[in-house]
Amino acid sequence: MQTIKWKRIKDFPHYLVSSTGEVYSEYKQGTLKQFNDAYGYSQVNLNRHSKKVHRLVAEAFLPNPYDLPEVNHKDENKNNNRLENLEWCTSKYNMQYGDVERRSFLSQTRHESWKVYQYDLEGNLIKIWKSAREAERNGFNRRSVGRCCNGELKQFKGYIWSKERR
Structure with missing residues (x-):
């Protein structure tokens, strides 16, 4: 069994990983409680970041x-953030790693538009x-429209936005 090691997080001295x-x-x-972003990666909030x-x-x-730019999950599980499962890599390597076809299909279905x-x-x-x-291509901020559709905002730019017909 491996020993768990802790280190201070650079730029956030009151947090350890x-x-x-x-x-x-x-x-x-x-x-801290972890949550998944829109792409399934575990995240935490550090001083509202x-x-x-x-x-x-x-x-x-x-x-x-x-000085490689990206971090790859060797087992392709975005929530397995154990040190032995991670490696620095290039963007190209990361994109071509593992079951690319399965990930591409999942990405397309996850981000299916409504x-x-x-x-x-x-x-x-x-x-x-x-x-x-499409609304973004016509001058509306896509994230703000999405936040209205998800109930996080009541209105945006003087309009009410919804995924469903009212």
């Missing part, structure tokens, strides 16, 4: 003598967009 992928806060005196856990582990424990309904503030339907990306 372990070789097993846990993040400890001296403020809260405990490990979202940081990917695999990157924190790699930066703390893995030497990077060739229709976006735009209403005025009185609830009158203005337009049906094929996707938030």
Whole structure:
């Protein structure tokens, strides 16, 4: 059984990361809750900054003598952030690693677009967009439209946005 090692996180001196992928806060005196980003990677909030856990582990424990830009999960499990599962690599290597076809299919289905309904503030339907990306091409911020569709914002740019017809 391997010993768990802890190191301070660069630029965040009151946080430590372990070789097993846990993040400890001296403020809260405990490990931080991790959440997945839109792509399935584990993240934590450090002083209101979202940081990917695999990157924190790699930066703390893995030497990077060739200054490689990306961190690969050897077993392709984005939530397995143990030191022995990570390696520094090039973007090309990372893209071609493992089961590329399966990952590509999952990525496409995960990011499948949905229709976006735009209403005025009185609830009158203005337009049906094929996707938030289409609304973005017409001058609306895609993330803000998405946040409205997910219930995080009530309105954006004077409009109500929804995934479903009201």
